[in-house]
Amino acid sequence: MVNVIIGILVVVAVIYFAVVMYQHHLLKIAEGIEGRVKRLNDLNLQNEINKVKDIGLTGDSLSSVNSAQADFNNVTNSLIPAIKQNVEAVKSDSKGVNFVKTRDECSEAEQSVNTAEDDVKVIRQFLAKMNQLNSEHKKAITDLEARYKDLRKKLLTKNASFGPAIDALENQLSTIEGTFDDFSSLSKNGDHEKADKILGDLNKSTDQLELDVKKIPHIFATNNVEFKNQIEEISSTHAKMNASGYEFADDEFDVSLEELRSAVSDNLKNIAHLDLKLAEDSDNEIETKIDRLYDLMEKQLVAKKKVDKNFKITGEYIQHAKKQNQILISELDRLSHNYSLEHGEIDNANALGKQIDEIEDTYKKDRDAINNKEAIYTRILEHITSSDSQLNEIEKKQRLINDSVADFKDEEQKAHQVLDDLDLELHGIQRKIDELNLPGISQDYVDYFGIVADEIKDLNRTMDKVKISMDDVQKQLSVIKSDRDTLEEKTDDLIDSSSLAEQVMQYANRYRNSNPEISSALSKAKHLFDDEYKYPESLETIATAIDKANPGSYKRIENAYYKNKQDSQNQK
Template sequence: MVYVFIGIVVAIALVVAYGVYNRRQIYQSVDNLDQRKGLIMSEPVAEEISRVKGLTISGETEEKFERWRGTWDEIVDQRLPEVEMYLFDIEEIANKYQFRRAKDKLVDADHYLTAIEDDISTIRQEVDQLVNSEEKNREEIEAATEKYKDVRSLLSRQWRSLGEAASLLEEKVKKCREELEAYDEETKSGNYMRAREHLLFLQETLEEAHGQIENVPKLLAEIDRDIPEQVREMRSNVREMEENAFSFRHFTVHEDLDEVDGMLSYLKQNVSALELKDVEDKLEQIKETLTQNASLLEREAEAKNEVETGVASLKERHENLLNALAELEEERSGVEINYQLPDGDKSKMESILKEVSDVEKEGQAFEDLQANQKHSYTDLRGKLENLNIRMTEIEDSINESLERLQDIRGDETRAMEQLKELRVWMTETQFKLQKSQLPAVPEALVDQLGHAGKELEKATAMLETVPLDMKAIQEALEQSHQGIEKASHTLSEAVDQANWAERLLQFGNRYRNQFAELPPILNDAENQFRNGYYEITINETTRALERLVPYAFSNLQTEWGKRTQRQMALDSVK
């Protein structure tokens, strides 16, 4: 029973707390809306409206003034008091705990106040627009009036140079006068916004008319005088060039000039009708066309001179090419008797002969094109340049072949010199072997010297065989060089190993009687030494001495290393 009572008390407390919280929120919202209402009341809307009293209160201005004042009076006298009563009702509803209904009415009140604020904002904007229009009109009408006088004066001065467009421009200036008068009438009637529209249209029309009065004489001068003069001059140049054996059937010069004449007539009609939008662009295109054709005539004249000069040079160059080819064939025949030519030399020669034949045919075709005027001189110049490039390539090929043949003769001399040097090197190596007094010569050294000797004999025999195969000779000489080089290295290595092995045996004999296990090792090592197996001798004695007398052996290695370095220094000086 006690728990039930406590539950009821808690429930009542929660309900009361919920009601207090919602009423507080609604009261806060009402206060916010009431503050917005107060701000609206304090807005200086009446003062804003009174700004137009300095204007002429009639017509459009009077109509707007009355509408603004009526709207503001309605807001102050009716709509804001309604808001106040509405807010009072919301508080009463909240006190009755009808919170949902109270919140719905808060939303309605907010929308109502927003509508009032929007109406006030509209009044202010329209007032600003009207007042600003009047101010701008006063500031700009004087400049527009002066502009009108300038345009009318400019029209009078330029009348004779305006051609048929003068009457249309005169009508446009009259229209400007009418707009000026309409502006005055609207301003006097208090219709400042409509006056503003007339003023803006007047400014735009004056600017357009001024630009047209300035541009039309320039355009007519180009259409009636400048460009026709260029066309006549170009036609005269074309006729003169045609009389001097030029042909323009490969170009569109005549068609372009006829098109320019037709375009000028069309453009003059547009200028007379003041349709100037595309005239300047079309005139620029015409000028570009004339410039391109003038450049074409100039290039064609230059090309004719180059072609006529180049034809004679081409014949002379072709004769020189044939002479160079004959020289190559003669040199090749002489070399072929004593030397085997490299692989591909025959196909290279055939290729050169074919290229010479092809370029001769192209030269004849070129002369035919020139004689019969089948191409423009500009095209002929391009073909002439290509022919010269082809001839340069053939000349380079011939020169390269001549140099290659001359190199073959030089290869023989160089091979003889190399053979002599290898023989000297071989003799020195053999002498060094004899002088070394090795107990036995290693088999590898014997094989290397034998191989090198055979390659030297092979190269010698090849150099005495005609025709010489220089590629095989060079390969044999290279094999000889490698064999002697290996033998020389092997000999040096064998001498060094023999000396070190002998020194180790001498060192080991000092301790022969101190260690019972040492004599057999030394005896076997000496046997290997006498048979030429110096590396085995070094390995066996080194392992024994490192184990038995490590300290003494280490000193020996150090001493021998220093001695070897001194010997290497002496050899490098020699």
């Protein structure tokens, strides 16, 4: 029982303590609200309102400040007294136990002071804005008056530099000054809100006018002086160039100059209407077209200098190429009586001659144009450049054709010499074979020897023709030399195999009676040698037999043979 009572007492004590602490918390909030109310009173906001009223506001500005005064009156006469009353109630009730009522009174007071602070903040911002506008407008009036004075002075003292734009500029300035008068009047009368709405557009218009006044003299001078002078200079120079013998391809100078004069005239109207963006864009187009005409004349002048320097040289080059081609054709015609020209030499030389004639025709037309003062020098310069390039190529081709036939006579003589040498070589081979005193020669060798002999005869007949084909001669020589080399190899093989076969058989005779195998091989080798003329087979048969009976014996015989052969050749 005692424990229950103690527990109840503890709970009551805790609740009481919590209530006391909460009441104390609300009391602290109430004291904070009192401090916030005191700060609002210390602002002396009425003095600030009175200062703004002293500016002498009218219109929307006066309505706004009256509204601010009403809001402030509501704060001081209604909200603050109610807040104070709620704060006193919180202080009083915080001593009791009705913490719910105290809490509601405290919350109401806190909401009211928040409202009051927000209202005061808005009022102060408005007052600051009014003071700022008043200062800004006073300064704007002074600044704008100075700017308009300066603009008037420029338009008056430099009116010629503005050309057709002067009337529009003066009208623009008058319009802006009228707007300025409205702004100044509203500002001085205290209607700053309406005045501020005008000021932005007024500043923008004034900035644009100042920019136009700054830019127009240059744009006007460019069109009225620079462009007009350039157009007349181009017209005069073009006329002088025509009189001096210059012509222009697709000459449209007169049309272009007339278009430029019209464009300049239109652009002066753009300036008069203050349409400067369009005027500047037109300036760029006009300048580009003028530069193009200058460039066309400059190219003709530069081209004439180069033509004057090189025209005669090109003419001499043409005559040189023409003469060289005639000499080449004459030489080809002479050679064609004795030699077959099988690579289109004559046709190619004639084609080069035709090309030279075409170059000469163009040259003559250009020369007539110069003499008749109808020359388009840029075109003539292109012709000279192209002609020189073509003539260079023609000269290279002429040289190649000439080189290809220049050695025909030497080649013919060399071919005769080679043919004589081959014929001698063939007789030399024949003597070598005869000197062997062989029982016979294989049909294969005889046939190959006959082929080479016939080839030499055929080439002799080719060389004896009235008109020789050196291509055919060279081809036949190439074949004969190859077959000659093969015949020499076959001859060497024949001489070596037959000579060695005889030596080995002589060596084998010493073993004939004592070695039946050698005796049999010797008989077979002799048959191959004497009856069938198969000297390599004869050698192989007997060499195999003696090497079997006496290893290394054939190699010694062979080495001795080739050594003697080499020594004999060296002595020769």
